[in-house]
């Protein structure tokens with residue numbers, strides 16, 4: 435494959451053109467040719483990929499074999515089976531590890547509670563359904579819903595759910611599980627203004643070339659008082675500073691934005707959101723991938739390095755449990771490897787800060 439066509443850009447948050455380079459890396463996950471540089475804006479300190487792939491090359495950053503899309507076939511089988519059994523609440527059953535089947539762990543008092551506390555990594559919380567008019571379910575949309583696993587959990591909580599997914603493969607899996615999913619970008623979906631109680635986006639915003647426009651569009655489709663929840667990698671965590679260009683969550687050139695708590699506040703306020711709260715992720719899942727990246731840099735044919743690079747795609751429960759105490763301490767210190775953000779569209783009427791300024795538009799109703 436030839437190198438991606440890159441274009442120099444201004445800061446996606448403040449539109450200033452002055453910046454300084456932070457790090458340069460090759461694509462260690464998909465091995466696209468070329469080198470990619472993350473810069474820091476001189477004016478607002480936002481970190482972003484510059485130059486970034488030209489608009490017509492953005493899709494080429496996700497070649498066949500891109501790991502997050504590889505679970506499609508397996509998910510299709512499990513989701514279809516789940517949908518035929520009970521489309522309302524079923525999720526793919528996870529196989530129980532041997533040590534949970536054979537050891538008398540379930541009989542130890544308090545262990546179940548400890549297990550759930552350790553496994554609560556805060557990466558994709560499932561909100562309880564809010565109260566609306568009698569007999570009417572609250573309406574939620576997930577951007578980049580992939581195969582729909584989180585939407586199924588949300589549906590089981592009483593939400594009316596739908597999704598937007600750019601890739602047809604994962605979207606087809608979600609539809610097979612009984613979910614209403616549009617294959618489009620959020621902007622192209624042209625959803626009805628003020629039609630949603632909740633919008634979620636898990637590890638999506640860092641992939642968007644114009645995150646301010648995306649957030650402004652989310653604000654437009656949320657009802658006044660409606661809530662946005664999303665997650666992004668934490669570009670300022672200890673892990674990113676230790677591993678630098680080998681940090682697993684860097685994922686160049688697919689991650690175009692590299693947020694921290696400060697830049698998240700900045701962009702959300704610019705997009706017209708209020709009641710912003712940010713929670714640290716309590717997981718070290720990316721750490722193993724970062725060690726793998728580093729190992730492969732030192733020894734390019736290391737099999738252990740290759741296994742560690744793939745580990746975050748199929749984490750082992752035992753390693754998650756063992757690393758959870760360290761992950762929880764790091765989260766308490768503000769060093770989680772990812773951030774989960776909650777913000778609201780204000781109740782009171784305010785000047786629409788959407789760059790397009792268009793709050794009308796016909797569009798489809800969201801909701802399943």
Ligand SMILES: [Zn+2]
Pocket residue numbers: 445446447448449450475476477478479480
């Ligand atoms: Zn800036």
